[in-house]
Amino acid sequence: MKIFVTGGAGYIGSHVIKELGREGHDLLVFDNLSTGHEWAVLYGKLITGDLSDKLLLNEVMKEFRPEAVIHFAASIQVEESVREPMLYYKNNINNTLNLLEAMRAAEVKNFLYSSSAAVYGIPVKVPVDETVELRPINPYGTTKEVGESILRDMSVAHDFHYIALRYFNVAGADVQGRIGQAYSKPTHLITRALKCAKGEAKKLSIYGTDYPTTDGTCVRDYIHIDDIASAHVQALAYLMDTGESDVMNCGYGHGFSVRDVVSAVKKVTAINFPVEEAERRAGDPPVIVADSGKLKAKTGWEPRHNDLEFIIRTAWEWELNSVRKIKVLSSKARTVIRNGH
Numbered sequence: 519m520k521i522f523v524t525g526g527a528g529y530i531g532s533h534v535i536k537e538l539g540r541e542g543h544d545l546l547v548f549d550n551l552s553t554g555h556e557w558a559v560l561y562g563k564l565i566t567g568d569l570s571d572k573l574l575l576n577e578v579m580k581e582f583r584p585e586a587v588i589h590f591a592a593s594i595q596v597e598e599s600v601r602e603p604m605l606y607y608k609n610n611i612n613n614t615l616n617l618l619e620a621m622r623a624a625e626v627k628n629f630l631y632s633s634s635a636a637v638y639g640i641p642v643k644v645p646v647d648e649t650v651e652l653r654p655i656n657p658y659g660t661t662k663e664v665g666e667s668i669l670r671d672m673s674v675a676h677d678f679h680y681i682a683l684r685y686f687n688v689a690g691a692d693v694q695g696r697i698g699q700a701y702s703k704p705t706h707l708i709t710r711a712l713k714c715a716k717g718e719a720k721k722l723s724i725y726g727t728d729y730p731t732t733d734g735t736c737v738r739d740y741i742h743i744d745d746i747a748s749a750h751v752q753a754l755a756y757l758m759d760t761g762e763s764d765v766m767n768c769g770y771g772h773g774f775s776v777r778d779v780v781s782a783v784k785k786v787t788a789i790n791f792p793v794e795e796a797e798r799r800a801g802d803p804p805v806i807v808a809d810s811g812k813l814k815a816k817t818g819w820e821p822r823h824n825d826l827e828f829i830i831r832t833a834w835e836w837e838l839n840s841v842r843k844i845k846v847l848s849s850k851a852r853t854v855i856r857n858g859h
């Protein structure tokens with residue numbers, strides 16, 4: 519199948535690309551490489567371009583004529599969204615509209631959307647399922663809620679079909695060790711803790727120790743990146759088979775506190791690094807854990823790496839080997855690249 523993938527050079531996008539590529543799909547990645555990397559795209563063609571460049575986007579969409587679009591490209595940091603809300607509204611909403619318009623112009627009807635657990639805010643029940651009212655508590659979550667609303671309205675008005683996957687806390691690296699997370703300024707807990715273990719950061723700050731949880735730190739549902747990737751493959755197959763639009767959680771249903779994660783990182787790496795207790799970080803909900811029953815029941819998705827230490831181990835192996843691996847990947851001949859206007 520021909521699939522157009524925005525943000526396919528980024529952390530989650532590139533792991534989904536490797537699964538879709540392995541299945542033999544014809545992939546076109548559209549990425550501005552602001553946080554993604556050319557070396558991370560293991561399959562398909564990469565076009566460097568920005569979703570604000572409507573001319574390029576429309577041209578590429580019309581030329582490629584995909585059967586489905588997967589939309590990863592977005593700004594994703596909760597705290598940054600509190601500081602820079604306009605950036606989030608522009609990148610996550612305006613650019614999504616540009617993409618949807620280009621799809622309409624090229625008569626592309628199937629869409630997989632990267633949504634987030636951040637749409638729930640502080641959920642009234644945990645694990646949270648998709649039926650609860652959405653009450654995001656930060657601009658990032660609001661942009662994802664608006665994105666979902668646009669899709670819902672489009673599916674009513676037009677011959678348009680979508681699945682929005684609400685990701686919980688995605689972590690870890692390719693089980694085969696080929697690719698992994700490579701942000702210049704990592705903000706995620708597991709990556710930051712591993713940087714401390716590696717000696718690249720002096721100490722880990724725990725943001726908030728007075729939350730209403732068992733040990734006072736925030737609780738999250740950490741899910742392995744390859745299970746997120748397989749969820750996309752299953753969800754896309756389901757969408758193409760049934761044409762049924764839906765919204766599905768993507769997590770394991772277990773919560774770990776920040777302190778649990780720090781202990782697990784110390785155990786896996788066998789390195790004891792300094793940890794300090796710090797102020798709360800803006801926009802953080804205390805507890806968020808997924809009920810992914812719908813995703814499993816409808817698409818047949820079954821997670822394979824539901825183990826915090828395994829998640830950390832894959833991320834740690836990537837941290838230790840990434841410089842060498844990136845060098846090898848970068849030296850390989852790449853596919854067609856065209857710059858935006």
Ligand code: UFG
Pocket residue numbers: 594595596634635636685686687688705706707708710722723724725726736737738776799802806
């Ligand atoms: N944390 C620390 N110290 C750090 C980094 C993080 O204590 O150095 C804490 C955070 O305050 C939070 C928890 O660890 O309580 C997890 O933080 P992350 O930054 O790893 O992840 P978030 O929960 O903030 O956000 C992630 C994604 C969002 C998504 C959300 C869904 O980045 O896109 O999960 O739960 F919406």
